[in-house]
Amino acid sequence: xxxxxxxxxxxxxxxxxxxxxxxxxxxxxxxxxxxxxxxxxxxxxxxxxxxxxxxxxxxxxxxxxxxxxxxxxxxxxxxxxxxxxxxxxxxxxxxxxxxxxxxxxxxxxxxxxxxxxxxxxxxxxxxxxxxxxxxxxxxxxxxxxxxxxxxxxxxxxxxxxxxxxxxxxxxxxxxxxxxxxxxxxxxxxxxxxxxxxxxxxxxxxxxxxxxxxxxxxxxxxxxxxxxxxxxxxxxxxxxxxxxxxxxxxxxxxxxxxxxxxxxxxxxxxxxxxxxxxxxxxxxxxxxxxxxxxxxxxxxxxxxx
Amino acid sequence: xxxxxxxxxxxxxxxxxxxxxxxxxxxxxxxxxxxxxxxxxxxxxxxxxxxxxxxxxxxxxxxxxxxxxxxxxxxxxxxxxxxxxxxxxxxxxxxxxxxxxxxxxxxxxxxxxxxxxxxxxxxxxxxxxxxxxxxxxxxxxxxxxxxxxxxxxxxxxxxxxxxxxxxxxxxxxxxxxxxxxxxxxxxxxxxxxxxxxxxxxxxxxxxxxxxxxxxxxxxxxxxxxxxxxxxxxxxxxxxxxxxxxxxxxxxxxxxxxxxxxxxxxxxxxxxxxxxxxxxxxxx
Numbered sequence: 001x002x003x004x005x006x007x008x009x010x011x012x013x014x015x016x017x018x019x020x021x022x023x024x025x026x027x028x029x030x031x032x033x034x035x036x037x038x039x040x041x042x043x044x045x046x047x048x049x050x051x052x053x054x055x056x057x058x059x060x061x062x063x064x065x066x067x068x069x070x071x072x073x074x075x076x077x078x079x080x081x082x083x084x085x086x087x088x089x090x091x092x093x094x095x096x097x098x099x100x101x102x103x104x105x106x107x108x109x110x111x112x113x114x115x116x117x118x119x120x121x122x123x124x125x126x127x128x129x130x131x132x133x134x135x136x137x138x139x140x141x142x143x144x145x146x147x148x149x150x151x152x153x154x155x156x157x158x159x160x161x162x163x164x165x166x167x168x169x170x171x172x173x174x175x176x177x178x179x180x181x182x183x184x185x186x187x188x189x190x191x192x193x194x195x196x197x198x199x200x201x202x203x204x205x206x207x208x209x210x211x212x213x214x215x216x217x218x219x220x221x222x223x224x225x226x227x228x229x230x231x232x233x234x235x236x237x238x239x240x241x242x243x244x245x246x247x248x249x250x251x252x253x254x255x256x257x258x259x260x261x262x263x264x265x266x267x268x269x270x271x272x273x274x275x276x277x278x279x280x281x282x283x284x285x286x287x288x289x290x291x292x293x294x295x296x297x298x299x300x301x302x303x304x
Numbered sequence: 305x306x307x308x309x310x311x312x313x314x315x316x317x318x319x320x321x322x323x324x325x326x327x328x329x330x331x332x333x334x335x336x337x338x339x340x341x342x343x344x345x346x347x348x349x350x351x352x353x354x355x356x357x358x359x360x361x362x363x364x365x366x367x368x369x370x371x372x373x374x375x376x377x378x379x380x381x382x383x384x385x386x387x388x389x390x391x392x393x394x395x396x397x398x399x400x401x402x403x404x405x406x407x408x409x410x411x412x413x414x415x416x417x418x419x420x421x422x423x424x425x426x427x428x429x430x431x432x433x434x435x436x437x438x439x440x441x442x443x444x445x446x447x448x449x450x451x452x453x454x455x456x457x458x459x460x461x462x463x464x465x466x467x468x469x470x471x472x473x474x475x476x477x478x479x480x481x482x483x484x485x486x487x488x489x490x491x492x493x494x495x496x497x498x499x500x501x502x503x504x505x506x507x508x509x510x511x512x513x514x515x516x517x518x519x520x521x522x523x524x525x526x527x528x529x530x531x532x533x534x535x536x537x538x539x540x541x542x543x544x545x546x547x548x549x550x551x552x553x554x555x556x557x558x559x560x561x562x563x564x565x566x567x568x569x570x571x572x573x574x575x576x577x578x579x580x581x582x583x584x585x586x587x
Contacts, residue, residue: 043430046464051423051457058427061413062358062435082454085417086424090405 001138001157001192002030002099008142009067010034013041018063019146024052024070030099031069049074053082053094060092065146071100072112076121076153087151088126094152095145096121101131101155101191102242103276103285113276113285114155118190119247121153122220128173129220131155131249133194134164137217140171148173157192164198176223182210185300186230186264189240190216190249196286197240199293204300211238211300222252224260231262236303238267240296242286245270267299307513309578310380311341312570315542317376317389319566320582322556325393327401331552332370335477335510335537336444340365342516343442343473344377352383355409359439362428364413366421367446367475371403374411383410386581419452421445422472426462429470429530440524443472448480451489456501462530463502470530471523475510477539481553498532510535543569 010033013019021034021042035042045052049070056066068075075098076083087094098114105112122129128148132138138156145152168177176188180201189197194215201213212234214226230237237257239250250268257266271289278288286292318333344350348361365374372392379386391397398407402416415421425443432439449455462470476494478485485491498505504526508515516535523531539553540546543566557563574580 040434043465045461046457048454048457048461050419050454051426051461054420054423054454054458055427055430055461058424058429059431059434060427061424062428062431064431081417082420082423085414086420089414 001132001135001161002159004135004138005097005142005154005156006030006034008139010037012143012146013038016065017041018065020059020064020066022052022056022066022068024049024068024074026070026074049079050082053079054086056094057082057086057090057092060087060094061090065093065095067095067097069097069099071098072105072114073117076114076117080120083127083151084124088124091126091150093149095154096152097154097156099156100158102193103282104158106280106282106285109279110275110277115244115271115276116247117155118219118241118243118249119251122252123247126150127220128152128218129155130173130218131191132217133189133191133215135161136163136165136168137171137215140168141217144171144173155191161192162195164194171217174218174221174223176214176216176226179213179215180210182212184234185211185236185238185303186234187211187213187238187240187296187300188216188253190219191242193240193242193286193291196291196293197296200296200300203293203297209300209304216249219249219252222256224256227253227256228260228262231257231264234264236267237264238269238296238299238303240269240291242291243270245273265303267303269296269299305345305380307341307345309575310345310377311338311513312573312575313380313578313581314341314373314376316570316580316582317379318372319557319563319570321372321376321389321392323563324390326556327372327393328554328556329369329372329401330556331479331539331546332367332446332475332477333373334541334543334546335539336367336370336373336475337541338511338513339444339473339475339516339535340373340377342513342520344381346517347520348442349439350410351381352409359437361439362412362425362441364415364421364425364441364443365403366415366425366443367418367449368402368415368421371401374403375399375408378408378410384408418446418449419454423454423458425472426458426467426470429462429467430465432469433465433467440469440471443470445472445474446480447474447476447478447485447491447494448488450474450491451480459498459501459503466528467530468526468528471520472530472532474532474534475537476534477537479539479550479553483550495534502529504529504531506531506533508533508535510537511541542573
């Protein structure tokens with residue numbers, strides 16, 4: 001996903017010399033294509049995320065489109081006030097890019113697990129929050145935030161994600177994407193955990209269970225229309241995210257449901273409000289914390 | 305108008321604005337007044353007529369709590385009506401305690417949380433470098449603000465990227481919120497710290513306008529280094545009972561002795577050629 005991001009942004013930046021990457025000394029190898037082709041449009045701000053974000057705001061206030069780049073919680077939580085005051089309040093054209101949403105850096109430990117970022121970023125007014133679900137969504141999201149004036153957050157996986165969509169026409173910020181029409185249960189997912197949803201659906205299909213599935217590459221603004229349509233036509237909405245329970249994607253869906261009614265009950269698959277302390281790969285941690293394909297399939301069956 | 309006149313008016317407005325609003329930070333407003341006056345009056349290429357000019361100079365008040373000084377300077381330089389200064393802190397006002405750009409012509413950037421503005425200024429200075437633009441970016445920083453780690457992140461960055469069009473002025477009034485800087489997190493040797501970070505360092509009397517002007521001229525001669533002007537100031541400068549007294553970081557001049565005494569002292573040193581804007585009101 002990060003390679004898709006860099007490749008897509010490189011194409012954009014070749015055509016628009018106002019596009020810059022400011023990295024917090026991360027992206028070894030990954031940023032190389034960009035560095036090789038456009039060395040004058042990339043800046044290493046060092047391991048100093050607060051200054052990195054303010055520098056980006058300063059550049060953006062002068063008309064540049066600046067992508068801050070780092071991993072895990074470093075481009076967000078480490079410098080959240082700079083994003084709030086310097087970027088969002090000034091409507092600065094800064095695109096905060098996180099590589100490693102969720103348990104991507106599983107074995108590196110809790111410090112590197114980004115499991116509250118969606119909640120925290122979505123709490124900021126004037127910040128658009130995107131978490132693409134596969135490589136195709138990542139490409140489209142990278143293009144979409146370039147077009148979108150203002151501060152955006154792009155939460156990526158890392159590497160090894162699949163292309164799940166064959167192709168994607170008419171990608172729009174704020175719009176969910178229908179994967180399949182089913183019945184009874186509607187699964188909504190955001191971010192790279194879409195992969196697990198997909199796997200769960202294959203398993204369920206063999207058992208004759210076909211839920212409706214949407215991905216939500218945008219968490220803010222959330223697609224209220226799809227949520228309400230599904231709430232009226234299903235018994236259960238199941239949200240899936242590689243993120244903490246509090247304030248994240250499931251909470252965003254819950255807010256819409258609570259304010260607008262709807263028939264469906266809400267079930268959230270998420271990290272159950274704790275810090276992850278188990279050591280292991282992304283796949284292993286998803287299983288340990290009950291957010292993998294098996295856990296998703298189980299929740300669907302419980303509510304079928 | 306000359307810079308001495310502007311500095312006096314900034315102090316006069318500062319006393320009035322904090323008096324009316326019961327606002328904080330008069331000590332900082334008085335300590336920074338001369339720096340702000342010299343910058344807006346004599347140094348920076350910024351006026352109500354060139355706000356959209358991409359080659360205008362940029363001024364960011366990183367120590368946003370002295371916002372009243374900026375508002376006063378902008379009003380006196382014709383960016384907006386000085387009548388509006390009386391609304392500082394008030395319900396529905398555009399003039400928040402910490403400086404905000406929303407709807408206020410001439411305010412380049414909103415600040416208030418310390419250690420932000422100087423870094424944004426570095427970003428703007430980097431922009432000038434990248435695009436070969438002639439403008440300078442000035443950041444006014446507090447000495448207490450230098451407790452913030454982000455200031456030193458910026459100091460590393462500005463040196464690395466040779467931001468010679470970045471000029472940081474430290475309002476070095478030796479005091480912060482609760483105590484003297486020396487008793488809080490000692491900054492000394494302050495000039496040496498900046499030198500060690502690779503900066504062009506100028507040490508001046510921050511209340512002497514000629515020294516300030518000369519420092520800005522020298523700063524602009526720097527070829528590949530960012531400049532820090534350490535402007536040695538007195539917190540509460542101009543009102544004897546406010547000087548060197550930590551009380552006046554937060555206290556506002558109350559009716560009676562405090563307000564009257566402050567005005568009396570200011571009037572004793574009022575430059576010729578200007579009138580007290582609030583006495584005009586009374587007439």
